[in-house]
Amino acid sequence: MELKIGTSLTLETTNTEQVEKYHCKVVEQEGHVIFIDYPVNAITKKTAFLVDGAQFRASFMTEDKISYAFNTEVLGRRKGNIPTIMILCPPDEEFIKIQRREYVRVNTPADVAVQVNDSFYQYVTDDISAGGMALQLRTTPPFQDGDLIHLTIVLPYTNGDIRYVKTDANVVRVFEKDNKKLASLQFTETDDLDKQYIVRFCFERQLLNRKNAK
Numbered sequence: 001m002e003l004k005i006g007t008s009l010t011l012e013t014t015n016t017e018q019v020e021k022y023h024c025k026v027v028e029q030e031g032h033v034i035f036i037d038y039p040v041n042a043i044t045k046k047t048a049f050l051v052d053g054a055q056f057r058a059s060f061m062t063e064d065k066i067s068y069a070f071n072t073e074v075l076g077r078r079k080g081n082i083p084t085i086m087i088l089c090p091p092d093e094e095f096i097k098i099q100r101r102e103y104v105r106v107n108t109p110a111d112v113a114v115q116v117n118d119s120f121y122q123y124v125t126d127d128i129s130a131g132g133m134a135l136q137l138r139t140t141p142p143f144q145d146g147d148l149i150h151l152t153i154v155l156p157y158t159n160g161d162i163r164y165v166k167t168d169a170n171v172v173r174v175f176e177k178d179n180k181k182l183a184s185l186q187f188t189e190t191d192d193l194d195k196q197y198i199v200r201f202c203f204e205r206q207l208l209n210r211k212n213a214k
Contacts, residue, residue, distance in 0.1 A: 001068070001092050001095050002029060003026045003034060003060065004026070004062075005026055005029075006025055006026060007026040007060050008023065008024075009023070009024050009059070009060050010060070011024065011039055011057070011058050012056060012057045012058075012196070013054070015055045015161065019197075019200075020041065020042075021041075021042040021043070022040060022041055022050075023039060023040050023042055024036040024037055024038070024040070024085075025037050027082055027084050028084070032089045033087075033088070034072075034087050034088075034089045035085070036084060036087060037082060037083075037084060038084075038085060039085070050074045050085055051074065052075065052076055053074060054073060055071070055073045055159070056071075056072050056073065056074075057069055057070075057072075057200065057203060058087070059098065067097070067098035068095045068096065068097055068098060069095070069096050069098055069203060070090050070096065071090065071094065071207070072087045072089070072090065073087065073088050096203060096206055096207060096210075103129035103130040103202075104129060104206065105127050106128060106129065106202045106205045106206050108125065108127065108202075108205040108208075108209065109124045109126075110125045110128055110133075110154060110201070111123075111124060111154040112124065112133070112152070112154070113151070113154075114141075114142075114150070114151055115149065115150040115152075116143055121141070123135045124136050125153075126180065126182055128201070129198070129202060130187075130190070130198040130202065131186065131187060132169065132184065132186040132187050133153075134182045134183065134184050134185070135182060136180065136182060137174070137182060137183055138181075143183070144171065145172070145174060146170070146171060147170075148168055148169070148170055148171075148188070149169055149185075150166070150167075150168055150169075151165075151167055151169050151187075152165070152166050153165040153166075153167070153198070155197055155198065157204060158204050163201075165190075165194045166194075167187050167188070167189065167190040168188045168189050169185040169187050172185060172186050
C-alpha cells in the first residue's frame with residue numbers, strides 16, 4: 001500500500017513490557033520501505049530514538065477517514081535534509097482495516113482459567129475482544145447469567161511472547177448457537193495495559209485468520 005506523504009502514523013510497541021505510543025509522519029516511501037520523521041513520545045512529547053529491529057503496530061487514517069493498521073519494524077536510518085527512520089511496509093494483504101466499533105471481536109481460541117469462589121475451571125474462547133469474550137461450554141458451567149467471575153486469559157503472540165491478563169467479568173448470558181453452548185462475558189475493571197495486550201492479540205489473530213483463509 002502506498003502511503004501519502006505527510007500521513008500521520010501512530011506507532012505502538014509490541015515487544016516491550018510496557019506499551020509505548022509514538023507519533024510521526026511519512027516523509028517518503030520507496031517500495032516496502034517507509035521513511036518517517038523522528039517520532040515523538042505521545043506522553044512525554046520528547047523525540048524518541050528507535051533501535052534497529054524494534055517492532056511496532058502502526059496505524060493511520062486515509063483521506064477517506066478509513067483507518068488501517070499493520071505490523072512493522074525499524075530497518076535503519078537515513079541522513080539527508082530531513083533525518084529519517086526507515087520502517088518496513090508489509091504487503092497489502094497484511095494491512096488490517098480497523099473497525100469503527102470500539103473493539104474488534106475475533107473468532108479464535110485462547111485458554112482461559114475461570115475462578116468461581118475458590119475453585120478454578122479451564123475453558124477455551126470462541127471469540128474475544130478487548131471488551132469481552134465468548135467461552136465454549138462442554139458441560140453445565142459453575143456460573144449463571146448475572147454472575148461476576150474472575151478470569152486469567154493466556155495470550156500467546158506470534159513472536160513467542162505470552163501475556164497473562166487477569167480481569168473480572170460479568171456473565172451476560174449462557175446460550176446455544178450453531179449447536180454450540182456458549183457463555184458471553186463482559187470484562188469489568190480491565191486496566192488500559194491489559195486492554196492493549198488483548199487488542200494486540202486480536203490484531204495478530206485477525207491477520208493470521210486472513211492468511212489461513214487464502
